[in-house]
Amino acid sequence: MAGKGQAGSRDDITSYLQSLNRMGAKLGLERVTKLLDALDRPQDSFRTIIVGGTSGKGSTAAMISSVLTEAGYKTGRYTSPHLTSITERIVVDGKEISESDFARMITKVREAVDRMAETQFDHPTFFEVVTAAAFCYFREKRIDFAVLEVGLGGRLDATNTTSDANTPVSVITNISLEHTTILGDTIAKIAYEKAGIIKQDGILVTAAQDEALGVFEKACNERNARMFVAGKDIVVTRVDADSDGQVFDAELAGKKYAHLHIPLLGRHQLENAACAIGAVEALGLRGVEVDDGAMTRGLKKTKWPGRMEIVQKKPRVMLDGAKDAEAMRRLWKAIEEDMKYRRLVLVIGISSDKDIDGMVGAIAPLADKAVITAHNVAGRAADMQMIADSMKKHGVEHVMVPDVKDAVKKAISLADEDDLVLVTGSLFTVAEARELWHKTKTRWGRELSETPKK
Template sequence: MTYEEAVAYIHSISKFGVKLGLENMKKLLEMMGHPDRSYKIVHVAGTNGKGSTCAMIDSVLRAAGYKTGLYTSPYLEVFNERIRINGENIPDSDLVKMVDYVKPLAEQMVKEGYNHPTEFEFITAIALKYYEIQKVDIAVLEVGLGGRFDATNSVERTDVSVITTIDMDHMKTLGNTIEKIAFEKAGIIRNNGLVVTYPQKDEAMAVIEERCRELSARLIKVDMASLRVKKATHAGEVFDYKHLKNVEIGLVGMHQVLNAATAIEALWTLEKNGVSISEKALLEGLKCARWPGRLEVLREHPFIVIDGAHNPQGASTLAKNIKDLFIYKRLILVIGVLKDKDVDGILNNIAPFADVVIATRPDSYRALDADVLAEMIKMRVKCQVTAIEDIGQAVRRAIELAGKDDMVLFCGSLYLIGHVREILRFDIIPTL
């Protein structure tokens, strides 16, 4: 099997659909010999900020000398990004070997009367086994969707459960209220476990607190009173948190300060389970942490910025950061969204800030057509709005329109941002 065939096979598994429940995944882990028992686990759920928080935790652990596995989704440019060891993507050859290993087990499950693993279950199984084979010390696992029935929640135990900001997203699957969504996210909390949470809305926090009481889990909240931001620019932030002074992060946006504080609390909590992290490693790891596609500045003069905001909360946060952290003359917005998202909520938060808008179509079967999106945008703004279905053409047109004092902002879906990032980095920016 070649690398291309392996990735094609993984994607072909989507034909089996998505099924709620952990029975299948637990059976697969049993057949693999419970690989998750061989390393410590940090488990991260939430609506927004999961990836950034995972990246910061992973970076600090590496700075402290631990061998780490990082499992995230979706990927931006290459599939291998989803499974990393010490910051490096799984090599093509190793991915092929892992597909060859898990595929017969999935086929055996079907013979025994189980459902075929879903695509996400299959990838999760690869990651968990690969981390065992590579003898990682700690795996940082990002929840794919929700938490309670997510494939990552099939692991037997976690050393710390982390819940980032909770808001409205995936309502058809998780529920149409903050309380229902919070209940699903809180599904990663374990009996007598350690839980760290980002500052939540009252409704979400009440659900998390109740779940912790039910399971006798210890809850640690980010202490907003001890957080002081000292500097915030389009290059990153500097802040104090509790006894830590002048903490630097390169991830851009005020929300990343809160994600960093959440990561800090998770790392301190992890120390209760035998993980040693010096203050030097903590500060170094946070400073070095990177998470592409999240308020990422690819170029200045003009600013070229990409952000994976794909729900109303993310779009609201993006709009505030663009206003507070950047100085520009005109905002040229290129946006593409998935049709199963809260498109109205996204547009209401970001479209009014634009001087020119180009609607395009993300590379996904779930994408909203560019002309449909353009009509929705025209209902909200008085500026020039154009529909360009092809992403490459949309990127080039936006760059052509931008003066050196302007900003070109690409947002709306990670499926769009990954494609845009690749076009910009390898085709357009090198020639500017």
């Protein structure tokens, strides 16, 4: 290991983070709270918007942080997982942390962990260490705001360590069944875990509906928090859409925005945009000024690759990291509504901890042919035969190609110019495919990723 205050080498950092991954992933705030205390509570040095929910968290966080940056606030963004490099997770004003700064922050956190080891303690997890590194970096960069995407659940997630006073707004995009062995096997139980990010005297912005909304209303009443609901308090109306994005109007609390543009496809992104706009406007209730121009520019400049991203036109190739059945249903709906094509050739690779039948069932009706593959993140890819068995139930002609890039090339060879090649099933699958068009050298790539939640 490097000397005190010096960044460890690439191999040091890699070995350390991999060793944490082997320890597994565990929810709970005790470990990370002790670690942050040992680092002099870096999360107290900035204000926070925390974003939870089942899907759309990353897109919503990207929109909020882009708007705040355009408004002149120095803004950090922390998201997970990453497409290509772990440095994507930690961003300030649109710029990723450098690899040298990442190494330095991980070393700083590791030194704190080593000091803690002198007393009896439960070792922090991979996600907790990286979260602490992000907080330390944000403190060093003297940011005004951090927009934090929850890793899993909310109540016991490492991102949920910011104080009530420093977290004026919480966002919960939507709720569906996910990670049921950890979060619970009903919408109400999962909503309870997500509601843990609602702060005392804070503001909640959500697009949740029905039973989940009732859980959030109860939590807000208990914590004296206000709640704004997309579709009710925040209304967006689509004006136009094409392969470059969507134009829409928005209205909330009597305030109107006309012809806003986001470079993201699918009506579900309008729901996310409603949450982002609501979050920024909610900050205004806490004295944070954001002018209309910043809102317009920030939304238009939002970048969030791997979500209905078009990377090639003839044939059209779309990448989308839909990772569960609900996300797959949203993708299906968006393609049905907005995409014109003759046939759809599906490339699909799913992680082993997912509902394979549910995901395949949601997207298979669109597919004329399928190429089944397996991403190369160690220990996380589902067996291709399991996906094939599910695809067979839906009568979709399919082949199996183990390597993702080869699978995409196979799909393109099967497609005509007016067909659509859709690559989906996991962000890991999408990330590997994306390298065919956007090759990036990185010291720490997808081999550093959270262990599946047990």
